[in-house]
Amino acid sequence: MKLVSVVLLLLAPVLTSCAPLILPLDCSDIYNHDNSRPSGVYTIYPIGATSAVQVYCDMASGGGRWTVFQRRMDGSVNFYRPWDQYKTGFGTAAGEYWLGLENLFHLTLRKKYELLVDMEDFDGNKAFARYSSFSVNPEADGYRLNVSGFTDGGAGDSLTYHSGQKFSTFDKDQDSSSSNCAKSYLGGFWYKSCHYANPNGAYLWGADGTHRAVGVDWYHWKDYEYSLKTISMKIHPVQ
Numbered sequence: 001m002k003l004v005s006v007v008l009l010l011l012a013p014v015l016t017s018c019a020p021l022i023l024p025l026d027c028s029d030i031y032n033h034d035n036s037r038p039s040g041v042y043t044i045y046p047i048g049a050t051s052a053v054q055v056y057c058d059m060a061s062g063g064g065r066w067t068v069f070q071r072r073m074d075g076s077v078n079f080y081r082p083w084d085q086y087k088t089g090f091g092t093a094a095g096e097y098w099l100g101l102e103n104l105f106h107l108t109l110r111k112k113y114e115l116l117v118d119m120e121d122f123d124g125n126k127a128f129a130r131y132s133s134f135s136v137n138p139e140a141d142g143y144r145l146n147v148s149g150f151t152d153g154g155a156g157d158s159l160t161y162h163s164g165q166k167f168s169t170f171d172k173d174q175d176s177s178s179s180n181c182a183k184s185y186l187g188g189f190w191y192k193s194c195h196y197a198n199p200n201g202a203y204l205w206g207a208d209g210t211h212r213a214v215g216v217d218w219y220h221w222k223d224y225e226y227s228l229k230t231i232s233m234k235i236h237p238v239q
Contacts, residue, residue: 023049026107027057028065028236041093046103053103054093058234062130066116066234067107069099072216073230075203079187083172086188087139098200101136101143101167108135113235115147117199119155119218120230122206127221128153131160134235142166142174145190156220158196165190186214196220199231 023045024030030042039059043052044067058066072079077096091097107113115134120126132149144166150157166174169188173180181191187200196219204215204227215227222228 025110026236027055027059027067030057031059031065046106051103051106053089053099055099056093056097058232061116061118061234063236063239065236067099067236068093068232068234069104070097070199070231070233072096072199072203072228072232075205079200080202081169081188083169083188086167086169087143102139104136105138105143107235112238114149114238115159116234116236117155117159117218118230118232118234119221119228121222121226122229127155129155129157129159129218132238154221155218158218158220161196162190162192165192184214199233201227203227 024033025046026044027042030037037059039057041054042057044055045051046053056068056071058068073096077091079098081090086098087101089098089100089103113134115131117129118126119128130151130153131147133147135146137144137146145163147159147163150160165176167188168175168182168191170180170182173182175181175191175194177191177193181194182188185194185198186202187198189195189198189200198213198215198217201215201217202211204211206229207226208215209225213224216231217224218228218231
């Protein structure tokens with residue numbers, strides 16, 4: 001009996017190391033594992049063990065545990081990019097970045113999410129728009145956007161108009177317009193004919209009437225002639 005106990009004691013570290021490692025799918029998994037974690041850059045696995053990606057986790061905004069998939073803050077990253085880069089993602093999670101449409105599809109396939117869009121102008125005024133349901137269809141369906149359940153945080157609803165639309169870039173036109181909206185408005189987004197929201201447009205540093213509707217726009221808050229200082233789109237699981 002003593003021999004068995006000794007053997008089990010010696011094997012304990014090996015048995016423990018063989019236990020399955022649970023990889024975080026999103027920021028809520030990281031928060032639920034340790035709710036003392038601050039906001040910052042973390043690694044998640046939207047598609048599986050071989051798909052590690054870095055994201056910014058917002059642990060502070062309403063309800064916390066938000067996985068940020070899009071962020072503009074200083075104009076340091078060019079968002080006028082081709083389809084393959086919007087598919088896989090670009091930028092750095094510590095600054096401006098886009099998580100990638102394929103990652104978004106897999107995230108929203110595995111959990112039901114709500115969406116929060118936070119924004120700020122160059123005078124320090126802040127607003128948000130919140131949506132109780134957000135998902136992205138697979139690439140075979142053009143990464144079509146599904147969003148509903150708007151709650152106003154002062155920004156107004158500039159996104160519901162885009163629901164049901166496929167994603168478009170300058171080299172892959174899938175919008176409902178006769179023109180290429182991504183080319184016309186210098187971004188990549190779920191354009192319709194063409195937009196009320198252009199979060200991936202050109203970073204133009206505030207009011208600029210000479211470049212109408214090509215900036216980082218949220219029409220129902222600042223119209224088409226004001227490019228926002230910051231905007232971030234983030235999701236967390238529906239409670």
